[in-house]
Amino acid sequence: xxxxxxxxxxxxxxxxxxxxxxxxxxxxxxxxxxxxxxxxxxxxxxxxxxxxxxxxxxxxxxxxxxxxxxxxxxxxxxxxxxxxxxxxxxxxxxxxxxxxxxxxxxxxxxxxxxxxxxxxxxxxxxxxxxxxxxxxxxxxxxxxxxxxxxxxxxxxxxxxxxxxxxxxxxxxxxxxxxxxxxxxxxxxxxxxxxxxxxxxxxxxxxxxxxxxxxxxxxxxxxxxxxxxxxxxxxxxxxxxxxxxxxxxxxxxxxxxxxxxxxxxxxxxxxxx
Numbered sequence: 462x463x464x465x466x467x468x469x470x471x472x473x474x475x476x477x478x479x480x481x482x483x484x485x486x487x488x489x490x491x492x493x494x495x496x497x498x499x500x501x502x503x504x505x506x507x508x509x510x511x512x513x514x515x516x517x518x519x520x521x522x523x524x525x526x527x528x529x530x531x532x533x534x535x536x537x538x539x540x541x542x543x544x545x546x547x548x549x550x551x552x553x554x555x556x557x558x559x560x561x562x563x564x565x566x567x568x569x570x571x572x573x574x575x576x577x578x579x580x581x582x583x584x585x586x587x588x589x590x591x592x593x594x595x596x597x598x599x600x601x602x603x604x605x606x607x608x609x610x611x612x613x614x615x616x617x618x619x620x621x622x623x624x625x626x627x628x629x630x631x632x633x634x635x636x637x638x639x640x641x642x643x644x645x646x647x648x649x650x651x652x653x654x655x656x657x658x659x660x661x662x663x664x665x666x667x668x669x670x671x672x673x674x675x676x677x678x679x680x681x682x683x684x685x686x687x688x689x690x691x692x693x694x695x696x697x698x699x700x701x702x703x704x705x706x707x708x709x710x711x712x713x714x715x716x717x718x719x720x721x722x723x724x725x726x727x728x729x730x731x732x733x
Contacts, residue, residue, distance in 0.1 A: 492627070508582050
């Protein structure tokens with residue numbers, strides 16, 4: 462059984478992690494992760510991404526503490542010591558080629574930052590990645606055996622034969638009747654929208670009526686105040702006329718009596 466891992470560093474600082482698996486290892490890794498290249502990518506990114514992020518945070522904090530410390534323009538500048546071409550900074554990119562004999566080849570492209578850090582984290586990256594793959598392949602093979610034994614399909618078969626013939630149980634998709642889809646939520650929302658529009662129109666009409674009623678009440682109140690002012694004015698005028706009459710009567714009573722006596726005297730003379 463074969464599992465070969467190589468790590469090649471390019472002149473531009475990027476690198477290529479290449480994993481060659483025979484049919485047995487390929488079958489187990491495909492069963493463990495689908496697609497399997499994501500699992501290999503994660504070996505790199507899960508270790509390098511947190512480390513690079515932590516280094517950048519520490520750098521920012523140190524710059525805040527020391528005003529004279531030069532702040533780097535980006536993570537790549539901090540980690541590599543120079544600013545590389547932006548095209549050379551990327552997340553690990555993997556691909557898998559499955560061969561007709563069941564074997565496969567997985568390649569993961571690694572940018573300059575992660576290439577530098579993964580060598581610090583995994584000094585012998587080829588051997589360490591190989592160990593990770595083999596350990597997980599063994600665990601997946603045991604899991605496959607457990608499933609096959611529970612179904613009674615292991616008779617007269619070796620471990621390798623059992624693994625290679627294993628077929629993952631496909632979960633049947635639920636069948637649905639071919640009926641038109643009715644979006645009840647949309648219908649409910651449409652009904653609610655119409656009800657809200659009707660309510661809005663009623664509220665608007667009520668507001669207009671209330672405004673008219675307030676205007677009528679205001680006009681009536683204004684007329685009432687005018688009437689009250691007129692009555693008050695008339696009362697004042699009446700009191701003034703009464704007072705004038707009283708004054709006139711008081712001043713003219715003696716003269717009226719003398720006039721009456723004079724007329725009576727004239728009448729007496731006529732009678733006599």
